[in-house]
Amino acid sequence: MSREKLIAIARDKLKALVRQKTLSYSSYGTLIDRWIVFIEFLVDRKSVLKIEDIDRETVISFGKSLTDATPAYAQNLVSAVNTVMTAFHVGAWDTVSATRECGIPRRDNVRVVPPGGMDEQEFRQAMIALDRRGLARGRVVAEAARYFGLRAKEASLMNYQEALDSALSKHQISVISGTKGGRPRDVPITNAREQLRVLEMGSAVQGSHFSIIPEDMTWKTFRIGEIEKTRATLKPYEILTIRDLRAVYACLRYQSLTGIPAPIFGGKLKGQLDKQVRKIIGEELGHSRLDVTNSYLGKNNGKET
CATH class of the missing domain: 1.10.150 (DNA polymerase; domain 1)
Incomplete structure (x- = not known):
């Protein structure tokens, strides 16, 4: 059909x-x-x-x-x-639960559990597992999510060679391809050692192509194959989704910018300061609404620093 x-x-x-x-x-x-x-x-x-x-x-x-x-x-x-x-089926269909059976977060989407992948050593073990499965491209996607806050599609379509040049000359990278709503954004270099390592890794995997997606594949076929295998490999390490690694990026940035842990880890910051930091992090993640950052950082209930 x-x-x-x-x-x-x-x-x-x-x-x-x-x-x-x-x-x-x-x-x-x-x-x-x-x-x-x-x-x-x-x-x-x-x-x-x-x-x-x-x-x-x-x-x-x-x-x-x-x-x-x-x-x-x-x-x-x-x-x-x-x-x-x-x-x-004229009413005979057994409805699928989006949250319970598909694992989709509830609509309020406030993070109540710390994201998997926060521990550096455990994350490295997960990356070794990807290497063992021959998922070099999947590893680049996972690392780009953790160290740049990129979505899976953004990390897959990134031109890492251009990004590396930009990181070295401008101390930031431009995220252009695969963005939500076609909205480009810049992500600063704030952890040069790790971020440059990821860009160098991506550049090597990319080779002469414009992204890490093989020339004979589309984003859709790459997602179905490499990305889904990557997600399955990460789950035993309590990294349930690549979005979890974006949450790690957000939490690390929150601590870097404020000097205190993200709310999901017990940090409390005055309301206005919290909003200012969330605005920065939200923009780096490609979001324009502050409330969306709750799904990465948890909700701020603190009144004092």
Whole structure:
């Protein structure tokens, strides 16, 4: 069954709900947009030929692949798939839980558990495990997430040779490719020894190409293969997602900028100072809203330093 056919079936089922006045037309459009994201996931894997082949495990795998999306958006995507599948099965679909079964954080997204990968020695052991599995590119992505706060896609599409030149001449790197919403940003060099090491490693892996993604692969195929294998290898070391390593970057920056631990580690800072630091860290991570930093740093409940 083609991609278009899978989308057409969803359109038919949801239009029936619109006619029954159990679904608004605006919701219909939103659900179709989100269903298309799911279909792209299926097409990438070439694993489903008919809508009848879509089962709960397929949807759970989709949900688990959304680690780079915000919790709200990821939950909305899974919810949309549940809605379409319920319509297709006329109510007999066993709904997949985005949080419980897919591991997507709750919408308030306040970090209550320290991120995996904080301990330098344990992180090094995880990197050795990636090397042993032949995941050199995955290691670059993991290291770039921890030492630069990059998303998996950003770290994969980075031109490390250009970034290394920029780090040496301008003491910062520019994150351009793969950014959320197409918004470029600069990340400062604040830990030169480790950050330059990561850029040198990425440059070597990149070779004559413009990124560490092999020339015969797209971002999607690279994500399905190398990135998913990398995530699976990191989990036994309590690094549950690459986003955890971005949280490590945020926590280390918080301590560097304030001299006290991040809130998730018990640090308490006056409200205004906390906001100023969060603004800096949020911009380095590619976020414009202060509340998003709660998912990296934890919530600040302190009134005094």
